Amino acid sequence: MLSSDAPVRSRPSARPALPAGPTDFTEAWLRNRRLSVHTRDAYRRDVAGWLAWCAARDLDPLWANFLHVNEYARTLESTLAVRSGRPLTPATVARRLSALSSWYDFLVKLRAVDANPVAGADRPRIDRDHSATVGLTPDEVDALLAAAEADTGPTAARNRATIALLADLGLRVGELV
Structure with a gap:
């Protein structure tokens, strides 16, 4: 129950527009x-x-x-x-x-909305272990790493590091660069 001296908060008739x-x-x-x-x-x-x-x-x-x-x-x-x-x-x-x-x-x-409407929404079930991305097989990765190890040119160390990072961490090329 509200006391007589408690401020009454009314809901505004419209929300403020998104800034800019x-x-x-x-x-x-x-x-x-x-x-x-x-x-x-x-x-x-x-x-x-x-x-x-x-x-x-x-x-x-x-x-x-x-x-x-x-x-x-x-x-x-x-x-x-x-x-x-x-x-x-x-x-x-x-x-x-x-x-x-x-x-x-x-x-x-930012108090532009009271609550996140997506929080209560239904989301599709996804299999976290499945990916449609086609990658290299373990044998193909091993062959690529072996080729990088066999390289003796001036960029060999950089190439080995690049291949190892891409293969071991699953980085995208843009992330590596």
Whole structure:
């Protein structure tokens, strides 16, 4: 029960607009994350896709709830991938929702939204042990390392280190560079 001298908080009729618009806000969010250039680009596309989906439904993303996010996820699951012509994989849908969740966490920290609507949404189940990425077999990796070891040219040490890092750590070329 409220006492007579307690301040009454009313919910504002509208949330403040995203500072400088969604694109600038997304850029501020990305600058605050330690991400590779490729991951930044992917996350930027992920948020832009959500914002476009919201705009097509005349939905203010600041007022979205987990039901909207669930509907968006179902839309993603039926979206055909440009390269393969097949529906997006569960891992891709999960990554897009993860990026969106991080974006909303940032909005929560800035008090632009009360809660993260992605937190309560359904996410696709993905097998953490499965990857569609085709890599080298262990024998192919061994052959590559052996070839690097046999190299005696002026760049041999650099080449051996490069191959070892790529093979042992599973780095992307861009991460190595």
